[in-house]
Amino acid sequence: MxxxxxxxxxxxxxxxxxxxxxxxxxxxxxxxxxxxxxxxxxxxxxxASRNVVLGELWLRAVRDFQEGIGAALDAGDGLAAALHTPAWVRGHLDNARLLLMYDRKDFVQGEWPEELRERVAEMTRRMEAGSRQRARAIFGEDGREEVRLAQFLISEVPVAAVRQHLVRREPPPPLVDRLIRTTYRAVVADYRARKRKPGLAERAV
Amino acid sequence: MxxxxxxxxxxxxxxxxxxxxxxxxxxxxxxxxxxxxxxxxxxxxxxASRNVVLGELWLRAVRDFQEGIGAALDAGDGLAAALHTPAWVRGHLDNARLLLMYDRKDFVQGEWPEELRERVAEMTRRMEAGSRQRARAIFGEDGREEVRLAQFLISEVPVAAVRQHLVRREPPPPLVDRLIRTTYRAVVADYRARKRKPGLAERAV
DNA sequence: ATGGGTTTAGAATGATAGTTCTAGAATATG
DNA sequence: CATATTCTAGAACTATCATTCTAAACCCAT
Structure with a gap:
């Protein structure tokens, strides 16, 4: 050899x-x-190809990112899961940039290589299960609306709040955590209020 | 000829x-x-080049998008400006996809072509002025923090809430507007509360 | 009608990247 | 020590694009 x-x-x-x-x-x-x-x-x-290497990088970054959120949710705490994004970004600036500033298609062109298909499928499955788990952890149900709200709170808002800092290669300031927290509480409170008095809440909008 | x-x-x-x-x-x-x-x-x-055509597409999309926000702010209404994003997306699915799903670098490779430089500079100027205008419209001040919060409310959150629907080529449902509205009110209220009693608010976080 | 521009038409060029190929060097095993 | 196997080494090949070039078609003004 x-x-x-x-x-x-x-x-x-x-x-x-x-x-x-x-x-x-x-x-x-x-x-x-x-x-x-x-x-x-x-x-x-x-x-076998460039796609394999870049696909591997992407999978690793996603896995790193998801793990922390999963852990926070296993503790049953939605707010902690939402705040995981800025925390993770502070500790993994490089991976965070890769994951949050670029699209999957910037890594893997065309089809996923055979070697990674299984892991991607597994990842997708995990993420779909996770989205229902998040909805239950926060709202106690995992209907269509609850899943959508949970995605907003745990994924969309934190990522959005953090993005401009990634672009500047700087750790997100504490203000970002405050925005995420404030948003989280307000949306959860609004959801509960609407559940209690649907008519009133509807009019209040 | x-x-x-x-x-x-x-x-x-x-x-x-x-x-x-x-x-x-x-x-x-x-x-x-x-x-x-x-x-x-x-x-x-x-x-003169591909960059000119794709740069032109990008500039048009940005201009279309910004115009409505500017109009809402001239009326002094921050919430209307925040809700402009889902409304605009519903009416301009194609341009919205171009603008919100892709990066500027997916349009113009390397330097901007000379023919478009002036228009890009003008656009940048307008956007920077706009960010301070937004802060003043919402918070009455345009300090660093107010500008950051305004960006979160008028740009980051609405765009984040709308993205997954763009990917699916479907108009954002009314729930998106509700999320934006709820977030907007909560962040503004939190800001005001903090201004009034900084110590208390700090502890409450 | 014709000269000279603009425009069509598409082949040629040049650059960049991913992938394959051929040759040779290194080494563990028999 | 011989050799099969793996790895290094880098040239060659292929594909994709943007861009340039050459030639011919067209049509208006003279």
Whole structure:
């Protein structure tokens, strides 16, 4: 057997570094191998395609991100789950930029490579289960409306509040947490009020 | 003079249609000219580069979008400005998708073409002035914090609430308006409460 | 009618990237 | 020590695009 100067991990790390610094599009085979001083041949000994490497980066970032939210929800606390986003972003600026500033399509062009299909499917399943879990944790039900509200509170609002800071490569200030918290409480309160007196709440809107 | 089978407007319309249907990246010179049955040469008689056409599309979408917000604010109503986003999206699904689902860099690669620089600069100026105007309209001041909150209420939250519906090419349901409204009122109320009794509000967080 | 512009028409060019190929070097195993 | 296997090395190939170029068609003003 040969000597293995360049490992899978080396290529992944190089790709991650380049993607974090200049965006996933900049992680070309040429730039990845150049950073390691490796020949392109070595790259293709480790990976079937560029899609595999960039898909792997994306999957890792998503998994890292989701884990914390899941943990917060297992504790039954929706607000903690909502506040997980700014907290995670502060501790993982690079991965956060990858995940929240770019689209999945900036990583994987066309179809997912066969090697990753199963993991993506698993991830999707987990996320769908998670969205109902979130609705139950916050509202006690997981009907269509509750799921939609939970997505707003736990995903949409926190991500939106954090984005401009990611663009500037700065940690989100405490004000961001306050906005998320205020929004969370208001939407939950509004939901409960509407449940209690649908007619009144309707008119009040 | 020749006969002019293909006008600037034709090319722009074709590019718009393709970009709206399949994303700006799909609006290549080949796809634009193919849609019209025009030769590539004719395209370059009308435009200096692809960047000019796609930059033009982006500028038009931004302008359309901003106009309504500006009008709402001139009436001094921050909530109306916040609710402009879902309303505009319902009436301009195609432009909304272009503007809210893609990044500026998906339209213009590298530098802006000289022909559009002035208009982009003007647009930037207008948006910066607008952000202070929004802060004043809502909070009566335009300090750093007020500007940040206004951006959250008028831009970040509405856009976030609307995005998943754009992806599905469906008009945002009324629930989206309710979320925006609830958030708006809560954040403004929280701001005012904090202004009145800073100590108390601080502890309450 | 014709000269000269504009426009059509599409082939040629050049750049960038992903992927494949051929050759040679290194090494663990028999 | 021989050799099969893996890996390095980088050139070659292929595809996709934006852009430029050459030639011919067209039509208005003279």
């Amino acid at each position: 040969g000597q293995a100067k360049f490992s899978q991990t080396d290529f992944l790390a190089a790709a991650q570094a380049i993607a974090a610094a200049e965006g996933p599009a900049a992680a070309t085979i040429a730039s990845i191998t150049a950073r390691l001083g490796a020949p392109t041949g070595s790259f293709y000994h480790r990976f | 020749g006969q002019a089978k293909f006008s600037q407007t034709d090319f722009l319309a074709a590019a718009q249609a393709i970009a709206a249907a399949e994303g700006p990246a799909a609006a290549t010179i080949a796809s634009i000219t193919a849609r019209l049955g025009a030769p590539t040469g004719s395209f370059y008689h009308r435009f």
